[in-house]
Amino acid sequence: MRKTIEIVAIAIIAAILAFALPRLGVSPYLRTLVYYSAFYLALGQAWNLMSGLTGYVSFAHGALAGIGAYAAVMALNADWSVAESLVLAAAVTMLISLLIGVTSLRLRGVSFTFATLFFQQLALLVLRKLPASGGPGGLALEEIFPVWLPHALMLALAAAATILMLLVRGSRLGIRLLAIKGDEDAAVAVGIAATRLKLGVFCASAAIAALAGAVHGLFAASLYPDVVFSIDFSLVALAVPMIGGVATAFGPVIGAVFYVGLGELLQIYAPSLHLTVIGLLLVCIVLFLPAGLAPGLAAILPRPAAGRLKPVREG
Amino acid sequence: MTAILEVDGLEKRFGGVHALRGASLSIAAGEIVGLFGPNGAGKTTLFNLIAGTFPPDRGNIRLRGESVTRLPAWRRARKGIGRTFQITRPFRDLTTLENVLATVPRTGATKPADAAASRALLRQVGLDSRAGDLAGTLTLGMLKRLEVARALALQPYLLLIDEPLAGLSGRESADLLAFIATLRSETAVIMVEHNVRQSLPICDRAIVLDAGTVIAEGTPQDIRTNPAVIRAYLGTDAC
Numbered sequence: 001m002r003k004t005i006e007i008v009a010i011a012i013i014a015a016i017l018a019f020a021l022p023r024l025g026v027s028p029y030l031r032t033l034v035y036y037s038a039f040y041l042a043l044g045q046a047w048n049l050m051s052g053l054t055g056y057v058s059f060a061h062g063a064l065a066g067i068g069a070y071a072a073v074m075a076l077n078a079d080w081s082v083a084e085s086l087v088l089a090a091a092v093t094m095l096i097s098l099l100i101g102v103t104s105l106r107l108r109g110v111s112f113t114f115a116t117l118f119f120q121q122l123a124l125l126v127l128r129k130l131p132a133s134g135g136p137g138g139l140a141l142e143e144i145f146p147v148w149l150p151h152a153l154m155l156a157l158a159a160a161a162t163i164l165m166l167l168v169r170g171s172r173l174g175i176r177l178l179a180i181k182g183d184e185d186a187a188v189a190v191g192i193a194a195t196r197l198k199l200g201v202f203c204a205s206a207a208i209a210a211l212a213g214a215v216h217g218l219f220a221a222s223l224y225p226d227v228v229f230s231i232d233f234s235l236v237a238l239a240v241p242m243i244g245g246v247a248t249a250f251g252p253v254i255g256a257v258f259y260v261g262l263g264e265l266l267q268i269y270a271p272s273l274h275l276t277v278i279g280l281l282l283v284c285i286v287l288f289l290p291a292g293l294a295p296g297l298a299a300i301l302p303r304p305a306a307g308r309l310k311p312v313r314e315g
Numbered sequence: 316m317t318a319i320l321e322v323d324g325l326e327k328r329f330g331g332v333h334a335l336r337g338a339s340l341s342i343a344a345g346e347i348v349g350l351f352g353p354n355g356a357g358k359t360t361l362f363n364l365i366a367g368t369f370p371p372d373r374g375n376i377r378l379r380g381e382s383v384t385r386l387p388a389w390r391r392a393r394k395g396i397g398r399t400f401q402i403t404r405p406f407r408d409l410t411t412l413e414n415v416l417a418t419v420p421r422t423g424a425t426k427p428a429d430a431a432a433s434r435a436l437l438r439q440v441g442l443d444s445r446a447g448d449l450a451g452t453l454t455l456g457m458l459k460r461l462e463v464a465r466a467l468a469l470q471p472y473l474l475l476i477d478e479p480l481a482g483l484s485g486r487e488s489a490d491l492l493a494f495i496a497t498l499r500s501e502t503a504v505i506m507v508e509h510n511v512r513q514s515l516p517i518c519d520r521a522i523v524l525d526a527g528t529v530i531a532e533g534t535p536q537d538i539r540t541n542p543a544v545i546r547a548y549l550g551t552d553a554c
Contacts, residue, residue, distance in 0.1 A: 172416060172417075175409060175413045175416050175417050176417050176419075178406065178408065178409055178413075178417075179406045179409065179414075179417040181408075182405075182406035182408055182409060183404045183405075183406060185368070185388075185404065186400065186404035186405075187406070187417065188387070188388045188389045188392070189366060189388055189389075189392055189397075189398050189400075190392060190397075190417055190418040190419065190465055190466070190468070190469065191389055191392035191393045191418060191419030191420070191421070191469060192389060192417065193389045193390075193419075194389065
């Protein structure tokens with residue numbers, strides 16, 4: 001029952017943010033901040049689903065989003081519909097993630113992380129050289145879409161990704177993924193097909209990242225490989241759950257809003273210190289709040305609200 | 316009696332160390348078998364080969380007549396081989412109940428594997444009052460019982476219990492052995508244990524390994540008086 005209420009609440013909030021904000025006269029600037037919060041939330045939940053639950057830290061999610069963005073823009077330029085382009089972006093990226101996963105998910109710990117980092121750089125090199133993707137000069141969307149479309153799609157995606165995380169975290173699947181994170185050998189000994197499960201969740205996670213990238217392609221309208229495939233988006237995907245709370249459904253919501261809000265304040269008041277402060281913040285969170293801000297907030301909030309920030313547990 | 320497990324000529328080398336040299340054994344349904352031997356005899360290697368942690372260099376392992384020699388560990392678990400670990404390996408950040416819920420029951424398992432069944436297993440091992448607590452907060456004795464509950468959730472044909480008494484007090488050891496003795500009706504058990512005196516009485520049969528080879532096999536009484544066993548444990552002067 002509680003889960004149903006939470007799912008309905010997420011859907012209502014996303015719908016309000018998507019359709020009511022423009023009618024309420026909220027400035028385009030604030031709506032853009034909402035958009036970026038949703039973009040980073042979708043990316044963060046994609047990372048959270050894979051790395052948060054299994055403990056396999058990925059630096060490839062920025063590149064997976066980038067591939068989604070390129071696939072969608074190329075499909076749109078070839079006169080595919082928006083829906084078809086999004087499906088293609090997700091399918092292509094899932095296929096690529098399957099290749100990455102098959103070759104790298106037998107590795108453990110830092111070895112897997114380095115394999116994903118290698119993929120991130122490889123994707124950048126390939127996209128720079130590929131004539132069909134515009135090379136280093138980038139790729140422009142030939143048809144410009146009204147701004148409400150990527151806004152609404154990104155909010156819907158962020159909401160869907162959060163609901164998916166909520167459902168998975170509270171399910172037997174979520175428990176088994178966390179078991180892999182806890183002790184993979186012990187997980188295998190109780191019948192968990194760890195490699196297959198990791199591969200499946202990595203592909204699902206890649207599809208979410210790809211859709212986030214594809215929708216962002218509609219929003220940005222121009223894609224440059226050095227921007228799309230910079231390590232920044234992979235760091236955002238990792239930072240958002242780490243700030244809010246890894247392996248929780250609602251932690252990344254706090255993480256995304258906090259990241260965008262703080263980033264914006266720093267851009268205004270201390271632009272030269274922007275990345276330094278974000279970096280220091282991450283170090284402090286890892287050292288002093290390893291479970292992220294969500295459990296900390298849960299400790300000071302009244303019980304009903306606090307329950308929504310804690311990891312979902314049966315028992 | 317029907318053989319649940321047949322191990323035939325298992326060999327395993329780790330570099331220059333010949334850990335197992337053609338070990339063979341057979342376990343029947345409902346049997347509790349003690350696997351004994353001095354340090355370095357190959358007991359844990361044999362456990363790991365049966366559970367599928369790594370493959371043997373030579374030899375065969377059959378579960379209920381079907382070869383599982385080349386199957387990965389998770390497939391063997393789903394065929395019905397459960398295990399515990401010498402040093403407990405709980406999922407520390409999951410609750411006690413979630414630890415049991417994580418188990419994937421063997422293919423063709425007849426009992427349900429829902430939260431109610433998992434709670435019943437926790438009750439069976441005396442941990443039902445700690446169902447909602449993180450496994451990382453349990454004592455060593457509780458963790459040993461949790462590992463048994465987690466393995467029983469597989470509804471296994473064969474349960475491998477590795478050094479269940481290590482680190483436990485006398486009372487905890489007696490309670491755990493009494494519990495293991497009740498498992499005959501559910502599964503066959505192979506138990507590796509250093510405390511031969513305490514664990515032998517609950518065994519139907521004992522197998523003794525030395526230097527990677529089975530040197531003796533028989534009833535607890537046979538084993539106590541077997542000269543090869545006495546020699547392996549106490550040296551050649553003892554005979």
